[in-house]
Amino acid sequence: MRSVITTLTSEEFAGRGYVDNGMQKSAEFIANEFQKLGLEKINDSYFQEFTMPINIIKNAELKLNGKNLKYGEDFIVKPNSYSQNFHQKEIYYFDPMDYSASLRFESAFIDFIQRDMVAQKGKHIAFPPHEFEVDSLNQYYKHWASFYKPEENRNRAVFYFSKDKLIASLSQIQDSIAEFIVNKKYYSKNLSIDNYKIESEFINDFKSKNVIGKIEGKNKDSLIVITAHYDHLGKVGNVYFPGANDNASGTAFLLNLAKYYSKNKPKYTLIFIAFAAEEAGLVGSYYFVENPLIDLKKIKFLLNFDIMGAGEDGIQIVNSSIFTKEYEKLNQLNSKNKYVKQIKKRGEACNSDHCPFYEKGVPSFFTYTLGGAGHYHDPFDKGETLSLEKFQDIQDLFVKFIDKF
Numbered sequence: 255m256r257s258v259i260t261t262l263t264s265e266e267f268a269g270r271g272y273v274d275n276g277m278q279k280s281a282e283f284i285a286n287e288f289q290k291l292g293l294e295k296i297n298d299s300y301f302q303e304f305t306m307p308i309n310i311i312k313n314a315e316l317k318l319n320g321k322n323l324k325y326g327e328d329f330i331v332k333p334n335s336y337s338q339n340f341h342q343k344e345i346y347y348f349d350p351m352d353y354s355a356s357l358r359f360e361s362a363f364i365d366f367i368q369r370d371m372v373a374q375k376g377k378h379i380a381f382p383p384h385e386f387e388v389d390s391l392n393q394y395y396k397h398w399a400s401f402y403k404p405e406e407n408r409n410r411a412v413f414y415f416s417k418d419k420l421i422a423s424l425s426q427i428q429d430s431i432a433e434f435i436v437n438k439k440y441y442s443k444n445l446s447i448d449n450y451k452i453e454s455e456f457i458n459d460f461k462s463k464n465v466i467g468k469i470e471g472k473n474k475d476s477l478i479v480i481t482a483h484y485d486h487l488g489k490v491g492n493v494y495f496p497g498a499n500d501n502a503s504g505t506a507f508l509l510n511l512a513k514y515y516s517k518n519k520p521k522y523t524l525i526f527i528a529f530a531a532e533e534a535g536l537v538g539s540y541y542f543v544e545n546p547l548i549d550l551k552k553i554k555f556l557l558n559f560d561i562m563g564a565g566e567d568g569i570q571i572v573n574s575s576i577f578t579k580e581y582e583k584l585n586q587l588n589s590k591n592k593y594v595k596q597i598k599k600r601g602e603a604c605n606s607d608h609c610p611f612y613e614k615g616v617p618s619f620f621t622y623t624l625g626g627a628g629h630y631h632d633p634f635d636k637g638e639t640l641s642l643e644k645f646q647d648i649q650d651l652f653v654k655f656i657d658k659f
């Protein structure tokens with residue numbers, strides 16, 4: 255477990271994303287593990303290849319108030335940003351107080367918008383951090399750039415100063431605007447934007463692949479499918495996102511189950527799928543359900559694992575309040591053997607690779623662990639921060655559960 259996580263989170267794998275062949279190397283590594291464990295191929299291959307559009311942020315730099323900021327820690331850029339080098343320009347400070355006040359009267363609001371449209375012309379835009387819980391203000395922040403024509407945004411940048419934790423993400427489109435999200439501690443009403451740079455590349459047909467293996471059971475008519483995405487966010491400049499908890503841990507969990515069942519013949523045939531490109535919007539799993547290598551109707555149950563590195567506070571399961579019979583079974587096993595503190599219920603949520611299957615009517619659970627260091631989509635999600643304390647217990651619980659079908 256530990257060694258799989260160490261390998262997948264190493265700098266060599268470059269955050270298992272879109273630079274330095276990170277995702278490709280990870281796929282090869284997993285297929286090699288499948289081979290060692292003696293998993294069967296499907297259609298003579300462990301791979302299902304596909305292409306996808308992706309906007310790759312290759313590098314991003316920002317020097318503010320004389321200080322070079324650190325990517326992932328002090329700032330990130332929006333994943334749909336296009337390439338842009340620094341332009342010397344005045345800064346327009348958006349005024350959230352003024353905006354919120356204007357919401358009281360329609361005429362005041364129209365007046366505000368008109369002033370905003372004139373004042374922003376040809377300038378960089380700074381959005382101050384704000385504490386208002388006004389939904390329309392948050393929407394305004396979010397969509398601001400799209401109110402203006404691409405030409406107006408082309409040679410300037412937008413700087414959002416945020417009180418929230420910086421969460422990096424990916425985009426499958428490229429817009430004609432450069433947007434920075436900056437930790438609020440760097441905000442002042444007297445900003446000096448000294449330098450910045452975004453280097454991005456849009457690739458329409460980036461090659462990715464899901465990794466699939468099979469262990470035949472005593473009963474071949476029905477399948478139990480075990481899934482985990484192996485990709486993560488990649489690397490920006492020299493900062494890479496290790497993605498230990500998300501989801502080197504789930505990949506290791508899947509490999510451990512494969513190892514167990516390679517020595518203990520399962521009742522039903524097991525299909526193991528390590529998905530690519532989950533972080534770009536469940537791309538690998540959507541591709542799979544549209545181009546299935548197995549009969550989806552034969553799937554008795556699907557178990558998806560994403561974020562498996564903690565568990566001190568138990569586990570939570572998306573879809574458990576829908577598939578109540580299965581939930582009760584799992585809960586009973588847990589009450590009897592005390593594997594984890596609790597199994598928290600949750601309804602449906604399209605937040606990981608179970609979702610495309612669930613939408614096709616496949617009964618499924620998505621399990622994630624609770625507790626731990628809480629690093630998420632940042633450069634600090636490192637292997638050494640995972641306790642893995644409950645890892646074996648959680649595996650034992652799911653082996654019992656799978657054997658109960």
Ligand SMILES: [Zn+2]
Pocket residue numbers: 483500501532560561
């Ligand atoms: Zn994930």
